[in-house]
Amino acid sequence: MEVKDSNGNILEDGDNVHVIKDLKVKGMSKTLKRGNVIKNIRLTSSPQEVECRVGKSHIVLKTQFLKRA
Numbered sequence: 001m002e003v004k005d006s007n008g009n010i011l012e013d014g015d016n017v018h019v020i021k022d023l024k025v026k027g028m029s030k031t032l033k034r035g036n037v038i039k040n041i042r043l044t045s046s047p048q049e050v051e052c053r054v055g056k057s058h059i060v061l062k063t064q065f066l067k068r069a
Helices: none
Strands: 017-019 049-054 057-062 066-068
Touching: none
Parallel strands: none
Antiparallel strands: 017 066, 049 057
């Protein structure tokens, strides 16, 4: 199963990604701003989602809003 970012690049466990759009995250008071770098992503069973850590929270992001760093 290949997981691809918004540009079609293949993502792997441990990759760093950039957020390409401001995202409001449910359950968090802060917004992920465009250009933020998220380090050490983990792949999930779904090819359209990745799991990551922002601050002390673990969240799941859709790959359509990410690009490989």
